[in-house]
Amino acid sequence: xxxxxxxxxxxxxxxxxxxxxxxxxxxxxxxxxxxxxxxxxxxxxxxxxxxxxxxxxxxxxxxxxxxxxxxxxxxxxxxxxxxxxxxxxxxxxxxxxxxxxxxxxxxxxxxxxx
Amino acid sequence: xxxxxxxxxxxxxxxxxxxxxxxxxxxxxxxxxxxxxxxxxxxxxxxxxxxxxxxxxxxxxxxxxxxxxxxxxxxxxxxxxxxxxxxxxxxxxxxxxxxxxxxxxxxxxxxxx
Numbered sequence: 523x524x525x526x527x528x529x530x531x532x533x534x535x536x537x538x539x540x541x542x543x544x545x546x547x548x549x550x551x552x553x554x555x556x557x558x559x560x561x562x563x564x565x566x567x568x569x570x571x572x573x574x575x576x577x578x579x580x581x582x583x584x585x586x587x588x589x590x591x592x593x594x595x596x597x598x599x600x601x602x603x604x605x606x607x608x609x610x611x612x613x614x615x616x617x618x619x620x621x622x623x624x625x626x627x628x629x630x631x632x633x634x635x636x
Numbered sequence: 637x638x639x640x641x642x643x644x645x646x647x648x649x650x651x652x653x654x655x656x657x658x659x660x661x662x663x664x665x666x667x668x669x670x671x672x673x674x675x676x677x678x679x680x681x682x683x684x685x686x687x688x689x690x691x692x693x694x695x696x697x698x699x700x701x702x703x704x705x706x707x708x709x710x711x712x713x714x715x716x717x718x719x720x721x722x723x724x725x726x727x728x729x730x731x732x733x734x735x736x737x738x739x740x741x742x743x744x745x746x747x748x749x
Contacts, residue, residue, distance in 0.1 A: 526678075565640075565726050565740030566679075611678075624738070626678040 524549040526627040528612050534633045539602055543630045545595040545612030553615040557586050557597045560609045560629065569597070569610075602634045639663055642727050644742035649717055654716055657712045659727030659746045668710040669738070671726040672696060679726065685710060717748040 526547045537635050547555070554573045558566035566622050570579045570586040572595075583600045599606055609629035616623050639662040642656040649655055661668065666687045671679040671694075681694030685704040699721070700714050710729075713719055 563724075563743065563745065565642075565728070565743050567740070568737055571737065624681070626680075628676065628678045631676075 523612075524616065524623075524625050525529050526612055526614050526625045528610075528627040528630050530630060531628070532631040532633070534635060535602055537602060537604055537634050537636050541599050541632065543597045543599075543612075543632070545597070545627060547593050547595070547612070547614045547625070549593075549614040549616050550627050551617045552590060552593075553617040555586075555588055556613040556615070556624075557584070557595075558613060560611055561634060562608070565575050566611055599632075602632075604634050604636060607632060607634045608615040640687055640729055640741040641656075642725075642744050644744060645742060646745045646747075648656065648749065650746045651716075651718055653717050655714050655746070657672055657727075657746070659710045659712070659737070659741055660708050661710075661729040661741075662708060663729060663731075663739070665729035665731055665739075666707065667730045667732065668704065668734070669728040670694070670700075670702060670710070670712050671728065672698065673682050673724045673726060673743075675724075683712065684711060717746075719748045722746060722748050 529544045556571045557569040560566040571586050572588045585598045588595045609631050611629040614625045614629040641660050644657045668685045670683040673679045680696035682698040683702040685691045691702050726743045728738050730736040730738040
Protein backbone atom coordinates (compact mmCIF):
# COMPACT_ATOMS: atom_id res chain seq x y z
CA UNK A 523 0.00 0.00 0.00
CA UNK A 524 1.36 3.40 -1.00
CA UNK A 525 1.81 5.56 2.07
CA UNK A 526 3.57 8.67 3.30
CA UNK A 527 4.40 8.93 7.00
CA UNK A 528 5.69 12.08 8.66
CA UNK A 529 7.29 12.70 12.01
CA UNK A 530 7.04 14.30 14.40
CA UNK A 531 3.32 15.05 14.31
CA UNK A 532 3.99 18.39 15.98
CA UNK A 533 7.04 20.37 17.01
CA UNK A 534 7.64 23.52 19.05
CA UNK A 535 10.91 25.40 18.74
CA UNK A 536 12.24 28.81 19.74
CA UNK A 537 12.80 31.50 17.18
CA UNK A 538 16.27 31.32 15.68
CA UNK A 539 16.69 27.59 16.26
CA UNK A 540 17.03 24.94 13.56
CA UNK A 541 14.80 21.91 13.13
CA UNK A 542 14.46 18.84 10.93
CA UNK A 543 11.24 17.19 9.82
CA UNK A 544 11.12 13.60 8.60
CA UNK A 545 9.20 11.82 5.86
CA UNK A 546 9.15 8.08 5.07
CA UNK A 547 7.30 6.73 2.08
CA UNK A 548 6.42 3.44 0.44
CA UNK A 549 5.16 4.87 -2.86
CA UNK A 550 6.25 2.87 -5.87
CA UNK A 551 7.13 3.44 -8.65
CA UNK A 552 8.57 6.71 -7.40
CA UNK A 553 8.47 9.86 -9.53
CA UNK A 554 9.22 12.80 -7.26
CA UNK A 555 8.92 14.08 -3.71
CA UNK A 556 7.64 17.51 -2.72
CA UNK A 557 7.53 19.50 0.46
CA UNK A 558 4.69 21.96 0.92
CA UNK A 559 4.09 24.62 3.57
CA UNK A 560 0.49 25.15 4.60
CA UNK A 561 -0.46 28.10 6.76
CA UNK A 562 -3.60 27.72 8.87
CA UNK A 563 -6.69 28.18 6.76
CA UNK A 564 -4.71 28.47 3.51
CA UNK A 565 -3.77 26.21 0.63
CA UNK A 566 -0.37 24.46 0.52
CA UNK A 567 2.52 26.28 -1.12
CA UNK A 568 5.37 24.36 -2.73
CA UNK A 569 8.82 24.61 -1.12
CA UNK A 570 10.85 22.01 -3.06
CA UNK A 571 10.41 19.20 -5.53
CA UNK A 572 13.02 16.46 -5.98
CA UNK A 573 13.33 13.68 -8.50
CA UNK A 574 14.98 10.29 -8.05
CA UNK A 575 18.43 11.58 -8.98
CA UNK A 576 18.45 14.57 -6.63
CA UNK A 577 19.79 14.23 -3.08
CA UNK A 578 19.47 17.80 -1.86
CA UNK A 579 17.55 20.87 -2.82
CA UNK A 580 17.44 24.23 -1.08
CA UNK A 581 14.96 27.09 -1.08
CA UNK A 582 16.26 29.88 1.12
CA UNK A 583 16.33 28.65 4.72
CA UNK A 584 14.66 25.37 3.71
CA UNK A 585 16.81 22.39 2.66
CA UNK A 586 15.27 19.11 1.63
CA UNK A 587 17.16 15.83 1.33
CA UNK A 588 16.13 12.62 -0.37
CA UNK A 589 17.43 9.08 0.00
CA UNK A 590 15.59 7.11 -2.65
CA UNK A 591 17.20 3.85 -1.53
CA UNK A 592 15.80 4.02 1.99
CA UNK A 593 12.73 5.99 0.85
CA UNK A 594 13.32 8.76 3.33
CA UNK A 595 13.32 12.52 3.07
CA UNK A 596 13.96 15.33 5.50
CA UNK A 597 13.24 19.04 5.55
CA UNK A 598 15.72 21.15 7.48
CA UNK A 599 14.75 24.67 8.52
CA UNK A 600 17.58 26.98 9.48
CA UNK A 601 17.33 29.99 11.79
CA UNK A 602 13.59 29.63 12.27
CA UNK A 603 11.29 32.65 12.18
CA UNK A 604 7.84 33.20 13.62
CA UNK A 605 6.44 33.06 10.08
CA UNK A 606 7.68 29.49 9.76
CA UNK A 607 4.82 28.40 12.03
CA UNK A 608 2.74 26.21 9.73
CA UNK A 609 2.06 22.63 8.72
CA UNK A 610 4.75 21.06 6.52
CA UNK A 611 3.45 18.39 4.20
CA UNK A 612 5.46 15.71 2.42
CA UNK A 613 3.95 14.63 -0.89
CA UNK A 614 5.15 11.79 -3.10
CA UNK A 615 4.19 11.29 -6.74
CA UNK A 616 4.16 7.96 -8.53
CA UNK A 617 4.85 7.11 -12.16
CA UNK A 618 2.19 4.43 -12.33
CA UNK A 619 -0.62 6.47 -13.78
CA UNK A 620 -1.21 9.18 -16.34
CA UNK A 621 -2.42 11.49 -13.60
CA UNK A 622 0.84 11.22 -11.65
CA UNK A 623 -0.97 10.38 -8.47
CA UNK A 624 0.04 12.40 -5.39
CA UNK A 625 0.23 10.77 -1.97
CA UNK A 626 0.00 13.22 0.92
CA UNK A 627 1.36 12.88 4.43
CA UNK A 628 -0.61 14.29 7.35
CA UNK A 629 1.97 16.98 7.92
CA UNK A 630 4.14 18.15 10.80
CA UNK A 631 2.67 21.10 12.67
CA UNK A 632 5.55 23.45 13.48
CA UNK A 633 5.16 26.22 16.03
CA UNK A 634 7.91 28.79 16.44
CA UNK A 635 7.85 30.71 19.73
CA UNK A 636 9.52 34.07 20.26
CA UNK B 637 2.69 33.65 -7.12
CA UNK B 638 0.09 31.22 -8.43
CA UNK B 639 -3.13 32.77 -9.67
CA UNK B 640 -5.80 30.41 -8.51
CA UNK B 641 -8.87 31.70 -6.74
CA UNK B 642 -11.60 30.15 -4.66
CA UNK B 643 -14.86 31.66 -3.49
CA UNK B 644 -16.32 31.84 -1.00
CA UNK B 645 -13.51 31.51 1.53
CA UNK B 646 -15.95 30.63 4.30
CA UNK B 647 -19.50 29.30 4.05
CA UNK B 648 -21.95 28.35 6.78
CA UNK B 649 -25.12 26.80 5.42
CA UNK B 650 -28.07 24.75 6.60
CA UNK B 651 -28.70 21.09 5.85
CA UNK B 652 -30.39 20.37 2.53
CA UNK B 653 -29.19 23.51 0.73
CA UNK B 654 -27.53 23.37 -2.68
CA UNK B 655 -24.10 24.97 -2.82
CA UNK B 656 -21.49 25.65 -5.45
CA UNK B 657 -17.84 26.26 -4.61
CA UNK B 658 -16.06 28.30 -7.25
CA UNK B 659 -12.50 27.79 -8.47
CA UNK B 660 -10.75 29.74 -11.20
CA UNK B 661 -7.18 29.85 -12.45
CA UNK B 662 -5.52 32.26 -14.86
CA UNK B 663 -2.45 30.16 -15.68
CA UNK B 664 -3.99 28.27 -18.61
CA UNK B 665 -3.44 24.91 -16.88
CA UNK B 666 -5.20 21.91 -18.36
CA UNK B 667 -5.29 19.86 -15.15
CA UNK B 668 -7.43 20.88 -12.20
CA UNK B 669 -8.21 19.13 -8.94
CA UNK B 670 -10.48 19.26 -5.90
CA UNK B 671 -9.23 18.03 -2.54
CA UNK B 672 -10.99 17.63 0.78
CA UNK B 673 -9.05 18.15 4.00
CA UNK B 674 -10.17 17.72 7.60
CA UNK B 675 -8.15 19.30 10.46
CA UNK B 676 -4.88 17.48 11.11
CA UNK B 677 -5.51 15.06 8.28
CA UNK B 678 -4.04 14.56 4.83
CA UNK B 679 -5.55 15.93 1.65
CA UNK B 680 -7.85 13.55 -0.22
CA UNK B 681 -8.45 13.87 -3.95
CA UNK B 682 -12.20 13.93 -4.69
CA UNK B 683 -12.30 15.12 -8.33
CA UNK B 684 -9.93 15.95 -11.15
CA UNK B 685 -10.02 17.11 -14.73
CA UNK B 686 -7.58 16.75 -17.62
CA UNK B 687 -9.21 19.56 -19.60
CA UNK B 688 -12.48 20.94 -20.92
CA UNK B 689 -15.34 18.42 -20.74
CA UNK B 690 -13.13 15.95 -18.86
CA UNK B 691 -13.93 15.10 -15.23
CA UNK B 692 -13.07 12.08 -13.11
CA UNK B 693 -13.74 10.99 -9.55
CA UNK B 694 -10.79 10.84 -7.21
CA UNK B 695 -9.81 8.41 -4.51
CA UNK B 696 -12.20 9.62 -1.83
CA UNK B 697 -15.86 9.01 -2.54
CA UNK B 698 -17.76 12.27 -2.57
CA UNK B 699 -21.39 13.19 -3.13
CA UNK B 700 -20.28 16.36 -4.88
CA UNK B 701 -20.16 16.86 -8.64
CA UNK B 702 -17.91 19.00 -10.83
CA UNK B 703 -17.97 20.46 -14.31
CA UNK B 704 -15.31 21.80 -16.67
CA UNK B 705 -16.89 23.89 -19.40
CA UNK B 706 -14.03 26.37 -19.59
CA UNK B 707 -10.32 25.77 -19.06
CA UNK B 708 -10.06 28.32 -16.27
CA UNK B 709 -13.15 27.33 -14.31
CA UNK B 710 -13.78 24.18 -12.23
CA UNK B 711 -16.78 24.56 -9.90
CA UNK B 712 -17.83 21.95 -7.33
CA UNK B 713 -21.50 21.46 -6.47
CA UNK B 714 -23.29 19.80 -3.59
CA UNK B 715 -26.96 19.27 -4.40
CA UNK B 716 -28.02 18.77 -0.78
CA UNK B 717 -25.54 19.72 1.91
CA UNK B 718 -25.26 17.59 5.05
CA UNK B 719 -23.25 18.05 8.27
CA UNK B 720 -20.90 15.26 7.08
CA UNK B 721 -19.85 17.60 4.25
CA UNK B 722 -18.30 20.01 6.75
CA UNK B 723 -14.66 20.27 5.73
CA UNK B 724 -12.04 22.37 3.95
CA UNK B 725 -12.16 22.15 0.16
CA UNK B 726 -9.00 22.96 -1.76
CA UNK B 727 -8.80 23.53 -5.51
CA UNK B 728 -5.54 23.10 -7.42
CA UNK B 729 -4.25 23.27 -10.96
CA UNK B 730 -1.15 22.07 -12.74
CA UNK B 731 0.61 22.01 -16.04
CA UNK B 732 1.48 18.75 -17.79
CA UNK B 733 4.77 16.90 -17.46
CA UNK B 734 6.28 14.35 -15.08
CA UNK B 735 7.37 16.86 -12.45
CA UNK B 736 4.49 19.26 -12.81
CA UNK B 737 4.02 21.85 -10.11
CA UNK B 738 0.60 21.81 -8.47
CA UNK B 739 -0.71 25.18 -7.35
CA UNK B 740 -3.36 25.39 -4.65
CA UNK B 741 -6.06 27.94 -4.05
CA UNK B 742 -6.68 29.38 -0.56
CA UNK B 743 -9.50 26.92 0.13
CA UNK B 744 -13.14 27.13 1.15
CA UNK B 745 -14.04 26.29 4.73
CA UNK B 746 -17.56 24.78 4.58
CA UNK B 747 -19.70 24.29 7.66
CA UNK B 748 -23.09 22.62 7.32
CA UNK B 749 -25.37 23.04 10.32
